[in-house]
Amino acid sequence: MYQVTSDGIDKTRRMILQGAAVIALASIAGIRFGLTEAFAAANDKYPEDAFKQKSSDDAIKSLYGKTATASDKVKLDAPEIAENGAVVPITVSSSLPDVTSISIMVTENPFSLAASYKIPAGTVPSVASRLKMAKTSNVIAVVEAGGKLYSASKEVKVTVGGCGG
Amino acid sequence: MMRSVLGSALGLVIAALTFGAVHTAVAADTTNPEADAKAFRKFFTDKFPKVKFDDFVNGPYSMDEGLYQQWKEKEEFPPYEFALDMGKELFAKPFKNGKTFADCFPNKGIGIRQNYPYFDEKQGKVVTLELAINQCLESNGEKPYSYTKDEMAAVTAYMAFTSRGKPFDIKIPNDPRALAAYENGKKYFYTRRGQLNFSCASCHVQSPGERIRAEVLAPAIGILNAMPIYRSEWGGMGTISRRFTSCNSQVRGVPLNPQDDEYRDVEYYLSYVSNGLPISGPGARP
Amino acid sequence: MASSIRVRATAGAETTEVQALIQHPMDSGFVKDAKGQLIPPHFIQEVVFEHDGKQVFVADWGPAVSKDPYLKFAFKGGKKGDDLKISWTDNKGGSDQLTAKIQ
Structure with missing residues (x-):
């Protein structure tokens, strides 16, 4: 396929x-x-277009066509200080019902959207992955559930940038 | 002129800072490796009473809770996995003459990492695992590996993996040349070099757990147990040879060639004083 | 040829937990090589996991996902011995796939 x-x-x-x-x-x-x-x-x-957006607002708009509201039902696990910006473990999960999508933005990266996950019915709304961060930045997790958007954010300090050079 | 004044001023400050710390870890004038190892171990266990002894092999992760959590997550599916698979394949793959690595090593090369480096009385020098691997290749008519990464990292990763949990068991035979090699390695470890005028000990004995710029320094004890390592900073695997050369560059010194006498000797020294700590390689590091 | 994909899929009481590691440079396009030339972007855009003919997880990635990317998720159902198909495609048209058995 x-x-x-x-x-x-x-x-x-x-x-x-x-x-x-x-x-x-x-x-x-x-x-x-x-x-x-x-x-x-x-x-x-x-979502080619969403991955080209510099700001997370624009990325969210491009991805979902709506805005997100902060929710404590979105759980974002990320380190306080990343050991290396090249490999920052980030886990997003949610206790909301009917989650259909989870996206992660790093606001200070050149392009804000890092990853977007589709969660089909029957899949647990929790995903762990490892992301690159150019510098200290807010990480925003966006969860789409029941057609609405919810978010959580956390600042991750980066002392060794993950964009190389 | 300017530079040398600056250099020695900086040197003095650092010397003043390190004197007490380093001194305790260095034994008396006559070479007594056993007493060295005891003092070395006591220095670290006194300095870090909360760190479980076996945890010293986890380098900076044994020193910092936030790092430790990130490491735990990485270990769920460690980034050295691909190197490990490649190493397993290379290890089993016959050479052109039909032999394999297993034919070069005791116990067919399985579970023996903790015995390297050893002093080879025939060759009259310290033989590290990396050197032994290349000697094996060459004696079978194969091209030796580059010492710093790729195949060498892969094969040593696999051999370390089959030895996980086995404590370092480095021996110094009753041979004046062996003792001299040990002594030479120890000297290298405590000698300052590079524009920053750092010795290996300035960072890894005096300051483990402290940050140097952004990095948390690893304790010298057990630092080789996790080798080879996948370093996020490198974006890939590196061997002990790579670790030594990159350390030299970081203090703005000129690195030696991989497997030069001094590097093999310092590996001999460092491994010996880490006797008793389990092999944990391959490892992952920031 | 060794596969670029490593998967561990373990069936539990209600869900199957999947962990995957994919060997890929994930070049962001912002990093220069030793000669000072920008390394062009080369990254996985999509990873699809299928079980029983149905998609159970789809990852859309940009260049900010780490080198040799890692994923962990879980889905309901799945039992020991079932097939789990994983396939990825990157921005240069490269692709790979693997069918693994759930443990």
Whole structure:
């Protein structure tokens, strides 16, 4: 299904998306059941645009088309001081019902969005991964649950930057 | 002129700071490795009464709770995993003559890391695991590995892995050359060098647990038990050879060539005074 | 050829816990090489985990994910011996996949 060795499928996906973009944005929360093929493709697409945004607000807008409110039901585990900005372990989990997506932003990175995870029904809303941080920054975890956006943030101090050189 | 004045002024300050600390770790004039090892161990256990002895092999992670947590998370799926797999493969892969690494080592090379380096009386010098690996390759008509990373890190990672938990068991045979090598390694360890005028001991005996710039310094005792290591700073694996050369560069000195006499001797010294601490390699470090 | 993907998937009472490590440089495009030239961005964009013909996890990544990336998540169901398929694609069209058995 994902033998994307040429541009072929990517292009197709992108074209499908362009057609479906408006509808997808409007109804992404409500289409968990009875997906059409076009929606399935749209939902699958790599969010190229969101990864190009410098600010986290713009990245969130591009990804979800709405804004997030802070919630203590979003749990963000990150170190106070990163041992090395190249490898910062970050875990996001949530006790909210119907989580469909988890995204992580590093506000001071050149591009804010670091990772975005789709959480299909039946998958536990918790993910651990390791991210690069250019310097001391806020890390924002955004959780989409029941069509709404929730967030938590934490400052991580970086003494050895993860963008090399 | 200016530089030498500055240099010696800095030297004096550091000397004043270190004198007490370093002095306790160095034994008397006559070489008595056993007494050295005892004093070395006592120095660290006195300085860090809360650190469990075996934890010294975890370097900076034994010194700082925040780092320790990050390390725990990394160890869930450690970044040296790929090197370990590669090492296992290389270790088993026959040379062109059909032999393998197993033919070069006691116990087929499994569970023997804790016995290296040893003093080889035939060669009249200290043989480290890295040197033994390249001697094995060359005696079988293979090209030796580069000492600092890649294959060498992979094979030593695998050999350390099969020896995890086994305490360092370095022996100094009754041979004046062995004692001289030990003494030479000890001298290298406590000698200041580089523009910063640091000895190995300035950082790793005097200041473990302190930050130098952003990094938390590891204690000298057990520092080799975790080798080879995946360092986030390197973005990859490095051997003991790499560790020594990069340490020399960090004090702005000119590194020696990997496996030069001084490096093999300092490895002999450091491993000997860490006797009793378990092999934990391969390791992950910031 | 050794796979670029390492997976540990363990079935528990209710959920299967998955940990994966992928060998990939994850070049951000902001780092210079020894000659001072920028190393062009080269990073995994998408990782898909499938169990029983169904996606159980999809990761979309930018260049800020660490070298040799790591992931841990869990999904409901899955039992010992089941297949778990993992596939990734990067921004240069590279890809790899692996089917692992749940332990």
